[in-house]
Amino acid sequence: MSETELREDTDPAASSAPDTATTSPGRQARTLRQRRTGPEGVKGTIAKIVLLGLVDALAVYVLIMLFLSQSWLALGVSAAVVLVINWIYLRKGGLPAKYLAPGVLFLLVFQVFVVMFSGYIAFTNYGDGHNSTKDDAIAAIQLTAQKRVPDSPAYKTSVLAKDNSFYLLFTDPQGKVSLGSTDKPLEEVSGAGKDSTGKAKTLDGYQTLNFQEIVANQQSILDITVPVSANPADGTLRTADGSNAYQFKPALKYDAAADTFTDTTTGAVYRDNGKGAFAADNGETLSTGWKIDVGMENFARAFTDPSLRGPLLGVILWTFTFAVASVALTFALGLFLAITFNREDLKGKKVYRILMILPYAFPAFLTGLVWSGILNPEFGWLNQTLLGGASIGWLTDPVLAKISVLVVNLWLGFPYMFLVCTGALQSLPNELDEAARMDGAGPWRVFRSIKLPLLLVSIAPLLISSFAFNFNNFNVIFMLTGGGPRFADTDRDIGATDILITLVYKVAFGQGTGRDYGLASALAIIIFIIVATVSAISFKQTKALEDVNS
Amino acid sequence: MKVQNTLTTGTSRRVFTAGAISVVAALALSACGGAAATGPATATATAKPDLKSGGAGTITMWVDAERSPALKDITAKFKADTGIDVKLVVKDFAAVRDDFITQVPTGKGPDLIVGPHDWVGKFVQNGVIAPVELGDKKDAFQESSVKAMTYNGSVYGVPYAVENIALLRNTAIVPDAAKTMDEVIANGKKAVADGKAKFPFLVGMDPKQGDPYHLYPLQSSMGSQVFGKAADGGYDPKQLLIGDAAGVEFAKKLAAWGDKGEKIINSNITGDIAKEKFLAGESPYYLTGPWNVPDVQKKGIKFAVDELPAAGDQPAQPFIGVNGFFISAKSANALATNEFVTNYLTSEAAQDSMYKAGGRPPALKASFDKAASDPVVAAFGKIGATGVPMPAIPEMSAVWADWGATELALIKGQGDPAADWAKMAASIKAKIKG
Numbered sequence: 001m002s003e004t005e006l007r008e009d010t011d012p013a014a015s016s017a018p019d020t021a022t023t024s025p026g027r028q029a030r031t032l033r034q035r036r037t038g039p040e041g042v043k044g045t046i047a048k049i050v051l052l053g054l055v056d057a058l059a060v061y062v063l064i065m066l067f068l069s070q071s072w073l074a075l076g077v078s079a080a081v082v083l084v085i086n087w088i089y090l091r092k093g094g095l096p097a098k099y100l101a102p103g104v105l106f107l108l109v110f111q112v113f114v115v116m117f118s119g120y121i122a123f124t125n126y127g128d129g130h131n132s133t134k135d136d137a138i139a140a141i142q143l144t145a146q147k148r149v150p151d152s153p154a155y156k157t158s159v160l161a162k163d164n165s166f167y168l169l170f171t172d173p174q175g176k177v178s179l180g181s182t183d184k185p186l187e188e189v190s191g192a193g194k195d196s197t198g199k200a201k202t203l204d205g206y207q208t209l210n211f212q213e214i215v216a217n218q219q220s221i222l223d224i225t226v227p228v229s230a231n232p233a234d235g236t237l238r239t240a241d242g243s244n245a246y247q248f249k250p251a252l253k254y255d256a257a258a259d260t261f262t263d264t265t266t267g268a269v270y271r272d273n274g275k276g277a278f279a280a281d282n283g284e285t286l287s288t289g290w291k292i293d294v295g296m297e298n299f300a301r302a303f304t305d306p307s308l309r310g311p312l313l314g315v316i317l318w319t320f321t322f323a324v325a326s327v328a329l330t331f332a333l334g335l336f337l338a339i340t341f342n343r344e345d346l347k348g349k350k351v352y353r354i355l356m357i358l359p360y361a362f363p364a365f366l367t368g369l370v371w372s373g374i375l376n377p378e379f380g381w382l383n384q385t386l387l388g389g390a391s392i393g394w395l396t397d398p399v400l401a402k403i404s405v406l407v408v409n410l411w412l413g414f415p416y417m418f419l420v421c422t423g424a425l426q427s428l429p430n431e432l433d434e435a436a437r438m439d440g441a442g443p444w445r446v447f448r449s450i451k452l453p454l455l456l457v458s459i460a461p462l463l464i465s466s467f468a469f470n471f472n473n474f475n476v477i478f479m480l481t482g483g484g485p486r487f488a489d490t491d492r493d494i495g496a497t498d499i500l501i502t503l504v505y506k507v508a509f510g511q512g513t514g515r516d517y518g519l520a521s522a523l524a525i526i527i528f529i530i531v532a533t534v535s536a537i538s539f540k541q542t543k544a545l546e547d548v549n550s
Numbered sequence: 551m552k553v554q555n556t557l558t559t560g561t562s563r564r565v566f567t568a569g570a571i572s573v574v575a576a577l578a579l580s581a582c583g584g585a586a587a588t589g590p591a592t593a594t595a596t597a598k599p600d601l602k603s604g605g606a607g608t609i610t611m612w613v614d615a616e617r618s619p620a621l622k623d624i625t626a627k628f629k630a631d632t633g634i635d636v637k638l639v640v641k642d643f644a645a646v647r648d649d650f651i652t653q654v655p656t657g658k659g660p661d662l663i664v665g666p667h668d669w670v671g672k673f674v675q676n677g678v679i680a681p682v683e684l685g686d687k688k689d690a691f692q693e694s695s696v697k698a699m700t701y702n703g704s705v706y707g708v709p710y711a712v713e714n715i716a717l718l719r720n721t722a723i724v725p726d727a728a729k730t731m732d733e734v735i736a737n738g739k740k741a742v743a744d745g746k747a748k749f750p751f752l753v754g755m756d757p758k759q760g761d762p763y764h765l766y767p768l769q770s771s772m773g774s775q776v777f778g779k780a781a782d783g784g785y786d787p788k789q790l791l792i793g794d795a796a797g798v799e800f801a802k803k804l805a806a807w808g809d810k811g812e813k814i815i816n817s818n819i820t821g822d823i824a825k826e827k828f829l830a831g832e833s834p835y836y837l838t839g840p841w842n843v844p845d846v847q848k849k850g851i852k853f854a855v856d857e858l859p860a861a862g863d864q865p866a867q868p869f870i871g872v873n874g875f876f877i878s879a880k881s882a883n884a885l886a887t888n889e890f891v892t893n894y895l896t897s898e899a900a901q902d903s904m905y906k907a908g909g910r911p912p913a914l915k916a917s918f919d920k921a922a923s924d925p926v927v928a929a930f931g932k933i934g935a936t937g938v939p940m941p942a943i944p945e946m947s948a949v950w951a952d953w954g955a956t957e958l959a960l961i962k963g964q965g966d967p968a969a970d971w972a973k974m975a976a977s978i979k980a981k982i983k984g
């Protein structure tokens with residue numbers, strides 16, 4: 001969309017100005033404005049209609065799917081978004097909105113939504129054991145509490161219907177036939193018609209359902225619980241597949257009025273403990289719980305958990321060291337190479353440059369795995385081939401592991417710096433260089449006082465974003481060392497090369513008895529605040545840099 | 551180091567307003583989730599007892615790419631018999647468990663999922679799977695496989711394959727089977743001394759987590775277990791036995807076998823390196839599972855599948871992993887799904903074709919007997935019969951990290967076995983308590 005409009009602005013043939021012969025400054029300005037807001041070229045209009053049509057076609061498909069799945073809120077939001085997009089692009093004028101709309105949309109979907117969702121999760125106990133709503137948890141507990149009565153017979157079962165209600169016809173292993181439904185306890189019947197396997201299938205006055213009919217009414221049939229006798233302690237007969245039934249007895253009974261579960265054998269009562277689980281008086285909880293809002297608890301835990309607090313300081317220091325050192329090293333090497341390869345009289349520059357960029361093309365997680373093989377103390381290529389069979393624990397010694405991580409990250413990261421520095425260097429005007437030389441400055445002086453400050457103006461923001469990226473550089477750490485070697489003084493699985501984000505991952509997913517999304521989100525938000533603060537301060541500094549030079 | 555260029559000038563200010571909006575969004579989101587979840591539930595609740603409508607819909611099943619083709623025949627048969635489609639959705643195996651846990655509560659998860667039995671504890675904890683009553687069909691399966699699928703006294707899945715490790719022996723280097731670990735070590739060392747091999751024994755060690763799964767038979771042969779058993783035969787998380795005296799003995803043995811001892815278990819040999827060295831004929835022994843056997847056969851190595859060697863006076867019991875089918879607790883098509891699982895997937899034809907596709911020994915006795923005409927399958931199966939199910943209780947996930955890291959450190963010769971093992975047990979206990 002933007003491309004067509006740009007072309008239109010620079011193409012003199014598309015000019016709609018009626019008369020270019022009579023010129024006055026005021027008139028010229030008016031024609032220019034007319035061209036901006038006036039009717040578009042045919043090509044532009046076609047392109048616009050096609051693109052907008054594609055977007056709308058997709059939108060209609062999505063809206064239909066949302067309608068079918070009855071997601072009303074999502075449907076409403078999507079419909080509104082589609083209308084706004086159409087309005088922006090179909091109306092005349094409002095050029096800034098046309099440029100900004102796609103970016104803003106993606107920003108909302110991929111950034112703001114994710115941040116807000118993390119924000120919401122951080123205030124809940126969402127995680128293993130607290131996976132859904134309370135109703136779901138109660139249903140799941142009831143489902144799993146149904147235990148088959150020991151040594152009870154297996155019944156062959158047919159499903160019958162009469163007056164729009166369903167009945168189950170049971171044949172026990174001895175061939176005895178009985179009928180029952182939820183409000184009709186099991187009762188022996190006679191005169192049932194049996195098939196070749198001896199299973200009772202028909203009964204006078206009732207209609208026998210075939211499998212398709214059973215499936216069409218499966219919810220009602222699954223809900224049938226036939227009391228075995230007048231005594232509820234004997235349990236109930238239920239079928240799960242419409243052809244076999246077994247005698248079940250709940251191990252836990254739910255009392256909807258009191259909102260409690262009672263253990264049918266021990267008599268223990270489980271109550272809602274306010275923490276998203278049913279707990280007995282002795283503190284024992286039922287394994288399935290539900291998601292609740294816990295307020296600031298996750299944030300409090302991040303700072304008070306003793307096994308987390310101990311190694312946390314070391315990890316934070318190393319995270320900063322890692323991020324700063326990574327940026328500094330990659331920038332130094334990238335800049336050095338960029339200057340070296342920027343000499344005009346160098347032959348084969350293109351080949352060198354392509355070789356330089358290669359590491360950038362590998363996925364980081366793959367690189368991590370490959371390097372961890374190269375650095376294997378006994379079988380790794382580095383020790384075996386380069387160092388003649390030395391046995392150096394590159395990834396197992398705490399200090400060496402830190403150095404290895406930095407070196408591998410340098411290898412991964414310098415091509416990016418090389419690229420941006422090359423670009424920035426080439427955009428510097430040559431006259432400055434010449435002028436400085438005329439004034440008698442040596443090459444170092446030219447670099448130090450002229451090129452570097454000018455470079456920094458354009459590259460400093462990239463250095464900051466590179467810092468933010470390395471602060472959370474999960475792939476390199478996790479694939480290369482997994483955070484190890486492990487600290488000896490904590491019972492958490494935290495090691496010398498762990499940075500904050502790998503620590504969060506381990507705490508939230510790899511530890512304890514399950515995943516804890518709530519705590520993970522809270523820790524992620526804390527990291528986010530740190531990175532945002534550092535970046536904000538750095539950007540202020542960059543602004544100052546710009547002012548000095550302009 | 552691909553820089554995510556999200557932090558440009560002015561972002562910091564936007565960021566803080568975003569934070570303020572998040573409170574509002576939290577409300578909006580919870581409303582959104584609620585709306586989505588009620589969708590299918592209302593759809594089924596309004597189903598009227600209309601006997602004529604035969605609309606059975608479809609069953610959705612999550613499988614990985616490897617198992618999907620094996621299910622084609624049985625789903626076609628089910629479709630022919632009942633008119634119900636079984637839609638096989640191929641998912642990435644690494645993420646499928648967590649996806650299932652997150653999606654079932656929204657009502658958008660599948661009706662069925664394929665996976666190993668040690669997922670069951672986590673599934674039950676999150677309330678996402680329903681028990682399956684196998685009835686009389688229970689006896690048609692290998693006892694160990696049904697036992698593995700049993701959790702809190704109920705069966706939660708239909709097993710189709712049983713897996714365990716064994717000791718592969720290169721018969722060109724060591725012609726006779728050994729019974730104990732000491733004999734294995736002696737044979738291995740002799741082979742190295744005679745110049746027939748470079749490594750006396752091979753087992754892959756993850757450079758970060760060791761490999762407690764592969765080392766467990768050695769540990770269990772010394773009388774050390776992870777969890778004790780509850781009255782109903784399942785593992786009891788309250789009885790953490792790993793730190794007992796037998797465990798400490800095993801820890802000492804690990805240090806003795808490790809890098810600073812006899813170098814029987816080498817911390818630098820990863821899974822890949824171990825396989826490579828065995829395939830190159832550089833070691834007489836390789837502790838591994840049936841998944842590496844095809845490559846060994848392809849390479850033309852003459853090998854035998856030996857029983858797991860005992861390092862102590864107890865039998866060497868491997869962990870067995872059982873693969874099976876699990877039914878979602880919120881399946882909108884539960885009856886049809888149950889019919890498919892209990893009456894079709896338990897059939898000999900289905901279990902045969904799963905074996906043909908994956909090569910994992912079948913759980914159904916009749917299918918296993920057929921597969922056992924292959925001596926390798928028979929040998930692995932015989933060892934599996936002595937094994938114990940890998941604990942499926944959620945507490946087990948608190949064990950792996952400490953267990954592996956401690957074993958790895960001991961193999962490297964770091965620290966004191968008795969002290970470190972006790973520390974590991976204490977740390978696991980603290981995590982289970984939460």
